Structures are given as C-alpha cells and as structure tokens.
Amino acid sequence: MTFIKKTLASSIAIAAATALAATTAQAEISDGEVRIGYLADMSGTYRDLAGPGGLEALRMAVEDFGGSVNGAPIEIFSADDRNSADVGANTVREWVDTRNVDMVAGMVASSVTIAVTNVLKENDKLGIVSGSAASSITNEHCSPNHIHWVYDTYPLANGTAWAVVQQGGDTWFMLTADYAFGHALEGDVTRVVEESGGEVVGGVRHPFPTDDFSSYILQAQGSGAKVIGLANAGADTVNAINTASQFGVVEAGQQLAGLLVFLNDVHAMGLETTQGLLLTTGWYWDMDEEARAWAERYYERMERMPTMVQAGVYSSTMHYLQAVEATGSDDTATVRKYMMEQPINDFFARNGRLREDGRMVHDMYLAQVKSPADSTGEWDLYEILATIPAEEAYRPLSESQCNLVQN
C-alpha cells in the first residue's frame, strides 16, 4: 500500500514538475534567439511593392529595436517565394524544421499566404502578413497563428468602389485576376457596388500574370459600362491602365477604378497616365509629419519612397518585438495575446487594434492621384481625400465566418 502511495505521490510530483517546467519554458525565448523569416516575391510581378524594400524595412525595425530583445539577439533570414504557393509553403516548412523560426513576415501573393498560414498553424508559429490582399485570410482562412496587418480587399472595395458609385459611376465591368485574391476583391467590389445602388454588368477573369490586356480592354469597351474595375494588382494593373490609355478608354467616356494600386505602380506609370485615379490605401508616405520622417529615413537607404506594405512590415515587426520584450517570450499564443491587448498607434497605424480574427484594423485613406501640374516632386503622387475610420473600413466581426470569433 505504501508502495503504491509512494509511487502515486512521486508520479504526481513528477507531473507537477513537468508542468512547471513547461510553463517556465513558455515564458522564455526559444533557443535564446528571436528568429524572423521574411518571405516575399523578390523577383517577380510583386517585387517592387514589398520585395527587397520590405526586407530593408524589417532590418530597420530590428536595428531601431537595438538588435536584441531582453538580451536575446534577433536573427533575420529571407527567401523568394516566386509567387508560388508550393515554394512558399516548403520554404517555411524548412525554416520551421531546420531554423526553428519564430515569426514569418512579408507574404505577398494571397495564394502563397494561405498555403503558408496552414504550415504555421500545424507548427504553432506566428505569421504577420503585410503584403497580401485577400480578406479571406482573416475570414474563412483565419487561424490563431497569423495576423493580417496592412489592408485587405474589404476596405479597398469599401473605399474606392463606394466613392466611384457616389460620383455617378453606377455600371461596372470587372477585369479580375484569376486567382484567390482577384476573386475575393471581385466579390467585395460587387457587394459594395450593388449596396450603393450600382450594377456589375459584366466582367472577364484574365490569367495571372498577363502582359497584353488589349483584348480585355476591347471587351470592356464593348460592354458599355461606365466604370472598368481593375480587380488585379502589381504589373497586371499597370499593364491594364497603360493599355486602356492607348485605346482611348477615358477619352471615350469610361472611367477606370484601380482597386489595388500601389505607390510604385503610380510611379512607374507616371502621372500623365494615372492622374485622377481614385484609390484606397492603408498609408501614404506624405500623409503627415510622422509618416514623412520615417519615409525619409527609408528613402536614404533604398532611394525609393516606401509603399504601404513596406511601412507595414516595419510597423508590425516593431509591435511584435515590443510584445516579445514585454512578455519575455516568443511563444505564439502569448505574443499574439499581448499584441491584441495593446492599441496600435505609430507612424503607420492610426486607431489601430488587433482583433481576435487576426485582422489589424486601422484608419484607411481614400486618395486621388495628382495631376502632373499639381505634383511638386518625383514621389509627390497622391492627395488624401478622406479618412475611412478603422471600425468602418474593415469587415465587421458580426459578419465574420472566422471560427475564432464568437457569433
């Protein structure tokens, strides 16, 4: 009897000790290092909106933080996902297996992001998505292991599509990139257009990526719609807008609505082609003093002004590192919980808050591309027309399909 008691007592003691060890392990930084992997398109269609510039922003954040958290050095590594879901997921799996990565930053093409977040969830690591657009990332694809920082298709549609319909553009023809992001944006735009009293009269889904848009532009011209909505991004949007200008779309009385337009796109196309274009953005380098100050530091290193994605990489990494410092841990659940508790207000995010579905909601901006006459410099490209308050910009939690949200 005593023997059994003894054994029982000692096994309880062992179990308790193990449990205690587990809790202390959680409140530590694994391997004594904070490891951040930066995954993005470094060479393809989406290179210039995130790419090497995003990696530089990440480095800036780590440098500004002092290079270490509570004495634990911060290590950065990066890889090119080549816009391939397979390449992205395999890279992250390798980072988990061989480098014990703590946080994955960057992430651009939505299809890659969705694949990567599955790997992160299986291995209980954290991902902070800055580049992707699909609102489904924190809706049906939400998980406790990732956060979506900069923008998504919901506010893009809410801002731009709503504003265009208000101006009288009530019949739309959609040019949609034929993959997850394009479909998500097309869906969000259709909803907003219809809710605002407009109608989507037609559309075409083009392969991703596409160089030659002449055929699709001709179809859009033939549709008779007042507005041609571009549910694509990066080089595809640039090509579509250029082609539309060659075919005299605007002169013939149709309007273009670029639903996801980045600063580098406008810069590449020039103001002559893009002037007057309405767009929604999560951040603009010249929007106020704080933003300008950061952007100028970035400019000194990259000789380009940062896009909202690059600024978002810095902002999200800072918030992450602060959470690691405060909790003394790089455990995903611990860090994410702390990040949710802290309001986010920095040079990038205003009235920012991380929701339980992983969506970081913050003020968004409706902007218009300046005319060449109004622009005072190479990067003086946008005029901010209106601020869309954080709580109105994003999909309300009451409509969420995310299983982390109690509805």
Place this chain on the structure above:
Amino acid sequence: MMMIFGVPLAVFMGQLMLGLINGAFYALLSLGLAVIFGLLKIVNFAHGAMYMLGAFATLLGMRYLGINYWAALLLAPLVVGLFGMVIERLMLRRIGHLDHLYGLLLTFGLALIFEGTLVNFFGVSGARYPTPEALQGGFQTGFMFLPVYRAWVLLAALVVCLGTWFIIERTRLGAYLRAGTENPALMQSFGVNVPLLITLTYGFGVALAAFAGVLAAPLYPVSPTMGSNLLIVVFAVVVIGGMGSILGAILTGLGMGLIEGLTKVYYPEAANTVIFLVMILVLMLRPAGLFGKEA
C-alpha cells in the same frame, strides 16, 4: 447587330485584329529562332532576353543619349545584334560540336544572367516608353478604335518578316547561307568564309528579336522579365510551325495570335494555355510541325 457565336460582329472583328497584331510579334520572334535553329542548329533560349535587351536599348538610349524612336529602330537591333555576335564568337562556337542540349543550357543561363542583372538595377515594375509623336492617337475603323501605333507594328513586322523570308529563300546570299549550314566543308573549299557567315546569321537572328523589342517598347512596360514571359510561347509557335521552317514560323506566328485572340473572347481563362494545346495536337498528329519536312 450581327452576332458571331454570341459575340457582336464588331467585337469579334476587333479581337481578330488584335490577335493579328500579337501574332506579328510571335512571327518576328519565332522567325529569329527559326533562322538560328534552321541554319545553326542552336536552340537559342536567350532569344527572349535579346528581345528584352532591344527594348531596354531603346529606353536607355532615349533616357541617356537622346536617341529617338526612329533611330532606335535601326540602332537597337544593330547594337544587340553585335552583342549577339560576340556571344556566338566567344561562347556558342566553342560548344558547336556538342549536343544541342549544351547550347540550350548555355543560352538559358545567359538569359537568366541578363534578366537578373537588370532586375537588380531596374526592378520589375517596368518603365514606360512614350509612343512616338507621329504614331500617337488612333482611328475609328468600322468595328473598333485602332491605335495608330498598333497598326504600325503590324505593318513593320510583316515587312521585316517577308523581307527575311525573301533574303533567305530567294537570294544568292540566302543560298550561300543554306549551303554553308548543309555542308560547311564544301562551301569553305569554294572560298566562302563559313564561320563568319554563321556569326552573321546568329547576329541577324538576334537583331530580329531586338527589333521586336523596339516595337514592343511603347506598348508594354519595359521590364527585365518581358522576354521570359514571351519566350515559351514563341518556342511553342516554332514547334507548331516546324523547327527551322522560315515561312512556317511566320504563318504559325500570325495564326497562333489569331487563335489566342479568339480564346480571349470565348474562354479567357484558357488564353495562356491554348497555344500549348495546339502544340500537343500538332506533335501528336504531325511531329515535324505544320510546315516542317518529315525527317
């Protein structure tokens, strides 16, 4: 309004026109490939890069040297052609006696190097090249708004294609060329400098790609990846036409442009793949290609 399979006639005709214009690009590029393969037996995977270099030469020439479009139309193919000749002389010649695969790998590697280097300097967003003043605007045809520049591309490409075909198939120089590749030793004994002929031919094929690059500069963003996107399609065109057939390359190029254009109307999702479907069909039914001689 008259309809063709549910599409208004005007839209249909417009798409045919655009298909023909794209086809003109395919024809120019596949022609260069066919000349190089037909006469030199080199599978030139650097062809897309040469097209891209032609566009970049045009852009940078304007930016830094003030060379206008019309001068670039001559100078860019010349400069890129000379560059091609240097590559032929220094590298391709050394592996001429080996299997075709080595030439393919070498030119593919070169293409990656050119592309990567330019991505490093210029990014991938691409830069705009303005449409030359004389070719701006467009005219309202019965069925579509046709930009003047696109009509010019079609015309210029057709003239150059037919000119090339004429030189190779109908002139004495062309006869030398064909004989020199058929039996170099015999030609050499007649006093013809065959190695020089080969270098010139490679340079010429490359110059054709660069010429297409100049034509493309005002149409598409000039970016380092513009060539690799096109190259695979152009190879498919060459395979369909029959490797090495000059006329085959031209006609197939135009034809594939048309087929692709129609696919964009009826089933746009397949626009990027339809040419490869045709390629598979042709390889199954006529392995030597539509215009190739059965081996």
